Amino acid sequence: xxxxxxxxxxxxxxxxxxxxxxxxxxxxxxxxxxxxxxxxxxxxxxxxxxxxxxxxxxxxxxxxxxxxxxxxxxxxxxxxxxxxxxxxxxxxxxxxxxxxxxxxxxxxxxxxxxxxxxxxxxxxxxxxxxxxxxxxxxxxxxxxxxxxxxxxxxxxxxxxxxxxxxxxxxxxxxxxxxxxxxxxxxxxxxxxxxxxxxxxxxxxxxxxxxxxxxxxxxxxxxxxxxxxxxxxxxxxxxxxxxxxxxxxxxxxxx
Amino acid sequence: xxxxxxxxxxxxxxxxxxxxxxxxxxxxxxxxxxxxxxxxxxxxxxxxxxxxxxxxxxxxxxxxxxxxxxxxxxxxxxxxxxxxxxxxxxxxxxxxxxxxxxxxxxxxxxxxxxxxxxxxxxxxxxxxxxxxxxxxxxxxxxxxxxxxxxxxxxxxxxxxxxxxxxxxxxxxxxxxxxxxxxxxxxxxxxxxxxxxxxxxxxxxxxxxxxxxxxxxxxxxxxxxxxxxxxxxxxxxxxxxxxxxxxxxxxxxxxxxxxxxxxxxxxxxxxxxxxxxxxxxxx
Numbered sequence: 001x002x003x004x005x006x007x008x009x010x011x012x013x014x015x016x017x018x019x020x021x022x023x024x025x026x027x028x029x030x031x032x033x034x035x036x037x038x039x040x041x042x043x044x045x046x047x048x049x050x051x052x053x054x055x056x057x058x059x060x061x062x063x064x065x066x067x068x069x070x071x072x073x074x075x076x077x078x079x080x081x082x083x084x085x086x087x088x089x090x091x092x093x094x095x096x097x098x099x100x101x102x103x104x105x106x107x108x109x110x111x112x113x114x115x116x117x118x119x120x121x122x123x124x125x126x127x128x129x130x131x132x133x134x135x136x137x138x139x140x141x142x143x144x145x146x147x148x149x150x151x152x153x154x155x156x157x158x159x160x161x162x163x164x165x166x167x168x169x170x171x172x173x174x175x176x177x178x179x180x181x182x183x184x185x186x187x188x189x190x191x192x193x194x195x196x197x198x199x200x201x202x203x204x205x206x207x208x209x210x211x212x213x214x215x216x217x218x219x220x221x222x223x224x225x226x227x228x229x230x231x232x233x234x235x236x237x238x239x240x241x242x243x244x245x246x247x248x249x250x251x252x253x254x
Numbered sequence: 255x256x257x258x259x260x261x262x263x264x265x266x267x268x269x270x271x272x273x274x275x276x277x278x279x280x281x282x283x284x285x286x287x288x289x290x291x292x293x294x295x296x297x298x299x300x301x302x303x304x305x306x307x308x309x310x311x312x313x314x315x316x317x318x319x320x321x322x323x324x325x326x327x328x329x330x331x332x333x334x335x336x337x338x339x340x341x342x343x344x345x346x347x348x349x350x351x352x353x354x355x356x357x358x359x360x361x362x363x364x365x366x367x368x369x370x371x372x373x374x375x376x377x378x379x380x381x382x383x384x385x386x387x388x389x390x391x392x393x394x395x396x397x398x399x400x401x402x403x404x405x406x407x408x409x410x411x412x413x414x415x416x417x418x419x420x421x422x423x424x425x426x427x428x429x430x431x432x433x434x435x436x437x438x439x440x441x442x443x444x445x446x447x448x449x450x451x452x453x454x455x456x457x458x459x460x461x462x463x464x465x466x467x468x469x470x471x472x473x474x475x476x477x478x479x480x481x482x483x484x485x486x487x488x489x490x491x492x493x494x495x496x497x498x499x500x501x502x503x504x505x506x507x508x509x510x511x512x513x514x515x516x517x518x519x520x521x522x523x524x525x526x527x528x529x530x531x532x533x534x535x536x
Contacts, residue, residue, distance in 0.1 A: 120363075128360035131320055131353075132422075133346040134377045 023215050026137055027145055034142035044147025048109040048210075049155055055108055056101060060159035063096055064088060064166025071167070072175045081177050085186035088167035093190065093198045097160035099246050102205035104159075105152060106238035110213035113144055114234040117217025118227035126218070141214045148213065152206025153199055160198065197253045204245060209238040271297050272334075273430055273462045274319055279328035281311070281318065288314050290486040292328070296430075296479070301456050301463040303477035303494070305470060307508065307517050310483050312466040313357075316434055319464070320354060321345045332430070350378060352430040353423030353461075357438055359415035361407040361422070367394070368403040371422045378426065393421040397451060413444025420451055424459070431455060433465040437472050445472065452476055470509055474498070482508060484517065 034041065067088045075081045117140060120126050126136040164186075171177045213234045220230035274296040281289040288311040296302040306312050317323040318330045321337040329336045332348060340348065361370050371390045375381055381389070394400040397417040407415060416436065423431060436448050453476050455461050467473055473480065474494035482490040482497060482505055490497055490505045497505060507515035523529070 123363070124356045124358060124360035125362055127322065128354070128356055128362075128419075130322065131349055132374045132377070132426075133349040134374070135346075139377075 019219075020211070020215050023218070024211055027141060027211070027214070030135065030138040030142040031146060033138050034146060037143070040139075040143035041146045041150070044144045045151050046147075048105075048113065048144070048148045049151030052105060052108045052151070052155055053158065055104055056155050056159050057162045059100060059104055060092075060097075060162030061166035061169075063100060063159075064092065064163030064168075065170045066166075067091055067096075067163065068167035068170030068175070072171050072177065081171075081175070082181040083185055083189075084167070084171045084177050085182035085184075086189040088171070089164060089186045089190050090194060092160045092163040092167075093194055094201075095246070095250070097156045097163065098198050098201035098205055099242060101152065101156040101159045101202065102209055102242040103239055105148075105155060105206075106209045106213070106235055106242070109148060109151070110209050110234045110238055111231045113148065113210070113213040114217040114220070114231045115227055117141065117144070117214060118220035118230050121218065121220050122222040122224070122227060124222075137218070141218055145210050145214050148210030149203070149206045152209070153202040156198060156202035193253075197249075200253075201246065201249050204249065205242050208241050208245060212238045212241070273298050273332065274302075274464065275329075275331045276315070276318070276325075277329050277331070279318065279325045279330060281314065281323070281325050283314075283323075287486055289325075292483070292487050294481045294488050294491065296462060296464050298462050299456070299460050300478040301452065301465060301476055303473040303480040304464060304466045304483060305468055305473060305480060305508070306483035308468060311486065312468075312483060313434055315483070316354070316432055316464075316466055319432065320349065320352070350426065351428055352432060353426065353428035354432040355416065355420050355423050355434065355436055357435040359407070359412075359419040361410075361415055361419055363407050365407075366403070367399065367405050367407070367410070367418050370407070370418060371425050373422065374426050389425060390421075393425050394418075396424075396454070397421045398447070411444070413440050413447060416440070416444075416448060417451065420448075420455075424455060424461070427459070429462060431461045431463045433463065433467070435467050436465065437467055437469045449476060470511075484508070 068084065071084050071087045072081055075084055075087065117126075120136075120140065126140065129136045129139060168179075168182060172179045172182050216230040216234045216237075220226045272295050276292050276294050279289050279292040280287075281292075292315070294302075294304070304312055304315060314323065318325055319332060319337070321340060324338045329338065331337070333351070335344075335348070337345070337348070361367075362373065365373065368390055371393055372386050375386050375389060379386075391400055391403070394403055397420055399414060399417055399421065402410065402414065402418070407418075410418065433452065436452065437445050440448060449472055452463060452465065456463050456476075465473060465477065477494055480490075480492065480494050480497050481488050484504050490500050490502055492500075498509060500506070504516040506512075507517060513519050
C-alpha cells in the first residue's frame with residue numbers, strides 16, 4: 001500500500017519535472033519573438049527588479065552588518081581582524097549574495113509573478129488571448145521570464161554591494177578595523193573567478209526561480225484556492241531548489 | 255420535434271452554408287461523460303442559440319469549436335475543417351476569423367478600454383496609429399462606450415465590461431462570433447443593450463453568431479435556430495417557436511422552468527429514510 005503510494009508520488013514528481021521542462025522549451029522558443037518588444041521586458045524588469053530594490057538593499061545591509069559583527073568577533077580571537085573585508089566580500093559575492101537574493105526574489109517577485117499570471121488564468125485573460133490568436137506564452141510569460149532573468153544578477157550585485165557597505169559600517173566604523181586594510185585586503189584577495197561564481201549562480205537561480213514562478217502561475221487551477229496554492233508552491237519549490245543547486249554549483253566551482 | 259430527429263431543418267441545408275458543425279461528438283473529462291453523440295450545426299449569417307441546463311457542457315462545446323479541447327470521437331468542423339486535425343498555426347489562422355465574448359468579459363486588466371479593443375489590431379496588423387484609433391473609436395461608438403475609452407477594466411460595471419469585450423471581439427471583423435453566457439448577471443438595461451448588440455452585429459455586419467445561454471426568453475427574441483442540449487446530446491432543435499410547441503418533457507421543463515421533471519430536483523442520493531435511519535454522520 002505504502003509502496004503503491006510512493007510509486008504514485010514518484011510518478012507524479014517525474015511527470016511534473018517533465019512538464020516544467022517542456023514548458024521551459026516552449027518558453028525559450030517564445031523568448032526570441034518577445035525580445036522584439038523591449039518595452040514589455042523593461043516594464044517587467046521594473047516590476048520584478050525595480051520594485052524589489054528596497055527589500056534587497058535593506059536585507060543586504062543587514063546581512064553585511066551581521067557578517068561584520070560575527071566576522072570581527074571570530075577573527076579578533078586570532079588577531080586577524082584585518083582580513084574582515086576579504087571574509088565579508090567572499091561570503092557575500094560567492095554565497096550570501098546570490099542565495100539570499102534568490103530567496104528574497106522568490107518571496108517578493110516570484111509570488112507576484114505567480115499570482116498575477118494565475119489571476120489572468122482565473123479570469124480567462126489568457127484564454128481570451130489564445131482565442132484572439134495571440135500566444136499568451138509569448139505575450140505574457142516570456143517578457144516576465146526575461147525580466148526576472150535580467151533582474152536577478154543586477155539585484156545580486158546590489159545585495160552584495162549593500163552588504164559590503166553594511167560590513168564596513170560595523171567593522172570599520174563601530175569595531176575599529178583599519179579602513180585601509182579592510183578595502184586593500186579585499187582588493188588583493190578577491191579574484192575575478194570569485195565574482196564569476198556569483199554571477200553564474202545568480203543567473204542559474206534567476207532562471208530557476210523565474211521559471212517556477214511563471215510555470216506555477218500559467219498552470220494554476222482557475223480558482224482563488226488554486227492561485228493561493230500555486231503561490232505557495234512557487235516559494236517552497238524555488239527556495240528548496242535554490243539551496244540544492246547552490247551546493248552543486250559550489251562543488252563544481254571548487 | 256423529438257430527440258431522434260433533432261435538426262431535421264438544418265440537415266437540408268447546403269454544406270457551404272454551414273459554418274460550424276458538430277457530428278456525433280463524444281467528449282469526456284475526468285471520467286465524466288459530457289457529450290455522447292452530440293450533433294448540431296450553425297449556419298452562415300444566422301444566430302444559433304445553444305441552450306441547456308447548467309452543467310450540460312455548453313461552455314465545453316465552445317471549447318471544442320475554438321480548439322481549446324478536442325472531441326474523443328466524432329468531429330467538430332469549422333468552415334468545413336475538422337478542428338481536431340488542425341496544426342497550431344492553422345488553429346491560430348482559424349481563430350483570427352472568429353471572435354468570442356467571454357462570460358466575464360476577460361478584459362486585460364493592465365490595459366485601459368481603448369488598448370483592450372486595440373489589442374488584436376496591434377498584435378495582428380501593421381496599421382498606422384491614426385487608423386487604429388479610428389477603428390477602435392468606431393467599435394467603441396457601436397457599443398456606446400466611446401466616452402469610456404480611457405477607463406481601466408476595474409472601473410467598469412459588468413455590462414460595460416461585456417460591451418467593451420464585444421467591441422474587442424469584433425474589431426478584427428470576424429466572420430463568426432461566439433457568445434458564452436452573455437446575459438448572466440446583467441440588470442435589465444444591460445441585458446437589453448447586449449441583446450440589441452448581438453442582433454445588430456448579426457444584421458448589420460452579417461456575422462454568424464453562436465449564443466450559448468440558459469436564458470430562454472432572451473434567446474427566443476433573437477435566435478434564428480435553437481438547440482437544447484441535455485444529458486450530453488441535442489434533445490430538441492428548431493426555431494424558437496418550434497421549440498415552444500414541443501411536447502418533449504425535458505423541453506417543457508426547461509422552457510417553463512419547472513423545478514422537477516426529467517432534470518430532477520434531487521441530486522442522485524441513497525434512499526432518504528434509509529439514510530436517516532442508518533445514523534451515519536455523513
